[in-house]
Structures are given as C-alpha cells and as structure tokens.
Amino acid sequence: MNEEFDEEVERIKLKKLKEIIKAGGGKMERSYLELNDENFDAVVNSSNLLVVVDFWAPWCGPCIVMAPIFERLARKYKDKVLMAKMNVDENLEVPQRFNIYGIPTFIFIKNGKEVKRIIGAVRESELEAEILRWIK
Numbered sequence: 001m002n003e004e005f006d007e008e009v010e011r012i013k014l015k016k017l018k019e020i021i022k023a024g025g026g027k028m029e030r031s032y033l034e035l036n037d038e039n040f041d042a043v044v045n046s047s048n049l050l051v052v053v054d055f056w057a058p059w060c061g062p063c064i065v066m067a068p069i070f071e072r073l074a075r076k077y078k079d080k081v082l083m084a085k086m087n088v089d090e091n092l093e094v095p096q097r098f099n100i101y102g103i104p105t106f107i108f109i110k111n112g113k114e115v116k117r118i119i120g121a122v123r124e125s126e127l128e129a130e131i132l133r134w135i136k
Contacts, residue, residue, distance in 0.1 A: 031074035032083040037093040040086065044109055047082045050134045051109040054085045055100045062121035063104045069124045073131060080135050108134055 035043060035053065044051050054070050056063035074083035088095045088103060098107060098114070108116035108130065116130055 031071060031078055032085055035084045035086045035091075035094075037091045040091075040094045043082075043084065045112045049080065049082045050131070051082045051084060052131065053107045053109065054083075055088050055095055055098070055105040055107070056085060056103055057087060057089045059089075060103050065121050066104050069127060072124070073128055076128075077131055077135070081131055106130075110134055 032054075033043060044053075054063075054066065056066070058064075070083065070085070074081075077083070086094060088100060098105075102119050104119075104121065106118040106127065107114055108118075115134060118127065118130065
C-alpha cells in the first residue's frame with residue numbers, strides 16, 4: 001500500500017476512536033498517563049499506588065472498544081490507582097520485556113512487580129473488580 005493511503009487510514013481510525021470515546025460518555029481529557037519506553041520504569045517504580053497499564057495500538061479494534069472503559073475507570077479511581085496507556089507501535093522495548101503478544105493487555109503492577117495480567121477486551125465490571133481486588 002502507498003504511504004498516503006496508510007496516513008488516511010490512520011486519520012480515519014483516530015477520528016473513529018474519538019467518536020467512540022465521546023459516545024461512551026467520556027471526554028477527550030485524559031485521566032491516565034501516557035507512558036513510553038523512556039519514562040515507564042521511572043513512573044511505575046516511583047508510584048506507591050496500584051499501576052494499571054493498558055498496552056494498546058490505534059489500529060486494534062478491541063483496544064478501541066476498551067478505551068472508553070479504561071477512561072471511565074481512570075476517572076473513577078484517579079486517587080487510588082495510577083492508570084496508564086502505552087502504544088505498542090510507538091514503544092517496542094517495554095512491551096517486549098513484558099512479553100506482550102496480544103492487545104489489549106492490561107498489566108497490574110504493585111510495588112514494582114506484575115501481580116495480574118488481563119489479555120483482550122473484557123467487561124468493565126471485570127476490569128473494575130480486578131482493580132478493587134488490588135487496592136484493598
């Protein structure tokens with residue numbers, strides 16, 4: 001495929017993602033951190049809170065479905081949980097270190113160590129129950 005076509009596809013996907021987030025009751029204001037290979041360790045290791053990282057990609061349908069759910073939970077638990085997202089297309093080192101083979105993958109980190117992993121799209125209640133399990 002040509003480069004212009006790829007860029008147009010990416011613009012369409014981003015527009016659709018924004019529409020889905022708005023339809024889900026979310027705002028484009030972020031209640032989560034965007035992590036990258038450079039800041040991941042510093043952020044995760046400096047937090048005393050439970051850290052939930054959403055490994056995702058903009059072309060991933062299930063990731064798009066999970067985006068408004070993740071945003072709602074990030075707003076709801078903003079004082080108790082550090083919610084973060086990492087784009088696996090833009091960051092290769094950390095996803096490789098965590099053996100991310102399917103997306104979305106949600107990794108729960110407590111005291112710098114992975115305590116839970118959820119792979120794929122799940123119900124909001126399931127993701128929330130896992131958050132509650134680790135913050136109590």
